[in-house]
Amino acid sequence: MRPTNNSWLLLVASLPTxxxxxxxxxxxxxxxxxxxxxxxxxxxxxxxxxxxxxxxxLCAQTNEGGGQAWVVDVLPxxxxxxxxxxxxxxxxxxxNDLIQAVNVARKALASQSPxxxxxxxxRFLKELEAIQRVDFFPSDAGxxxxxxxxxxxxxxxxxxxxxxxxxxxxxxxxxxxVDYQGRTWATRRRLWVxxxxxxxxxxxxxxxxxxxxxxDSPAHCPPDALGFDFDNASFTxxxxxxxxxxxxxSFGLEEQAGMARMAALVHALDAGGEANTDAAxxxxxxxxxRFRLRDDDELLKEMGAVLDSLLSxxxxxxxxx
Numbered sequence: 039m040r041p042t043n044n045s046w047l048l049l050v051a052s053l054p055t056x057x058x059x060x061x062x063x064x065x066x067x068x069x070x071x072x073x074x075x076x077x078x079x080x081x082x083x084x085x086x087x088x089x090x091x092x093x094x095x096l097c098a099q100t101n102e103g104g105g106q107a108w109v110v111d112v113l114p115x116x117x118x119x120x121x122x123x124x125x126x127x128x129x130x131x132x133x134n135d136l137i138q139a140v141n142v143a144r145k146a147l148a149s150q151s152p153x154x155x156x157x158x159x160x161r162f163l164k165e166l167e168a169i170q171r172v173d174f175f176p177s178d179a180g181x182x183x184x185x186x187x188x189x190x191x192x193x194x195x196x197x198x199x200x201x202x203x204x205x206x207x208x209x210x211x212x213x214x215x216v217d218y219q220g221r222t223w224a225t226r227r228r229l230w231v232x233x234x235x236x237x238x239x240x241x242x243x244x245x246x247x248x249x250x251x252x253x254d255s256p257a258h259c260p261p262d263a264l265g266f267d268f269d270n271a272s273f274t275x276x277x278x279x280x281x282x283x284x285x286x287x288s289f290g291l292e293e294q295a296g297m298a299r300m301a302a303l304v305h306a307l308d309a310g311g312e313a314n315t316d317a318a319x320x321x322x323x324x325x326x327x328r329f330r331l332r333d334d335d336e337l338l339k340e341m342g343a344v345l346d347s348l349l350s351x352x353x354x355x356x357x358x359x
Contacts, residue, residue: 044113044114044120045084045085045111045112045113046082046083046084046085046111046112046113046114046123047082047083047084047085047089047090047093047109047110047111047112048076048080048081048082048109048110048111048112049068049073049080049081049082049083049093049096049097049107049108049109049110050079050080050107050108050109050110051064051079051081051096051097051100051105051106051107051108052079052105052106052107053100053103053104053105054104054105060100060103060104060105063099063103064096064099064100064105067096067099068081068096071083071089071092071093071096071172072127072171072172072173072174074123074126074127076126082112082123082126083174084127084174085111090109093109094109097109124175127172127173127174127175128175128177129169129172129173129177129179129180130177130179132169133169133179133180133182133183134179136162136165136166136169136183136186136187137182137183137186139162139165140162140183140186140187140189140190141186143158143162143190144189144190144193147190147193147194151325151329153321153322153325155194156194156307156321158194159190159191159194159310160310162187162190163187163310166183166184166187169183191310203267203268203269203271203274203275203281205275205276205277205278206274206275206276206277207276207277208276210276210279210284210287210288211288212287212288212289212290213288213289214289215243215244215245215289218244218245218264219245219246219247220245220247220248221245221248221249221263221264222248222249222250222251222260222262222263222264223237223240223245223248223249223250223251223263223264223265223266224250224251224252224253224259224260224263224264224265224266225237225250225251225252225253225265225266225267225268225271226252226253226255226256226267226268227252227253227254227334228252228328228334229252229328229334229337229338229341230308230324230328231304231307231308231320231321231324232267232280232281232282232304232307232308233266233267233281234324234337234338234341234345235282235300235304235345236266236267236273236281236282236285237250237266237338238338238341238342238345238346239282239285239286239291240266240285241338241342242342242345242346243289243291243294244285244289244291250334250335250338251263252334252335253268256268256269256270256271259271266281266285267281273285273288278309279305280304280305280308280309282300282301282304282305282308283301283304283305286301294353295352295353296348296349296350296351296352296353296354297349297352299314299352300345300348300349300352302314303316303317303320303348307320307321316348320344320348323341323344324341324344327340327341
């Protein structure tokens with residue numbers, strides 16, 4: 039959030055010395071809002087409607103807890119004072135700490151399992167989002183952190199899914215499943231989230247007689263096979279959609295009961311973003327099955343049953359928790 043002017047909000051609060059619980063609650067709330075401390079008991083934020091509401095609520099809680107608190111509008115008397123207030127919100131240290139942690143973790147990726155690499159990536163994404171949430175004056179440090187995390191994700195993908203396709207541009211055209219029956223479909227071997235879900239979707243809803251080829255390299259894809267989830271394949275990432283979502287859109291399956299939640303789960307695990315609590319369980323099951331089963335046909339059979347059960351759960355309105 040960028041401030042729209044040079045005004046600020048100041049929270050002045052004091053609590054009884056015996057109120058350790060209330061003091062900790064106040065400190066956590068101040069930290070969550072991204073306040074800067076001018077001194078003990080005086081905390082400042084850039085003025086905004088959202089910040090005004092949050093500080094007013096915090097003020098009321100403090101007063102109800104036996105303390106005293108006020109929210110005061112502050113106008114700096116000079117550009118120098120305003121610059122000094124702004125400098126209090128410099129998040130460069132936090133970003134640089136994150137960059138260093140990301141760089142260290144990147145060097146250790148080769149020794150990590152796919153599940154560990156995915157967990158590390160998610161942890162860094164959460165840490166970045168936490169900093170961005172209170173980064174009211176974005177700077178080059180934030181851009182550098184985004185770049186470092188993008189490099190980490192690219193390196194992590196070589197473990198989670200070697201040969202992960204690049205995003206393509208263009209429209210997704212509607213196709214008829216009747217024209218895609220009894221075909222050979224090909225993708226990269228050692229299935230991971232997007233590929234195993236896409237293969238399940240193909241055989242379950244698009245081509246029930248589908249035959250699959252698991253490729254050591256996309257370059258080995260036969261010309262008469264329908265490739266998916268690799269660069270220049272018939273079906274692959276388009277825009278912000280992963281291959282599973284592209285297949286849904288191509289064959290008009292988005293409205294299938296429960297499929298939107300399936301798509302959200304696959305997207306989050308393959309491309310990142312917010313996921314429901316089922317995602318971690320699915321990822322753990324897939325990682326374990328992938329470790330036990332070296333044959334991708336067996337892996338698809340086992341994970342297909344899991345995906346069938348998830349879809350049944352979602353289509354009946356089952357909670358994601």
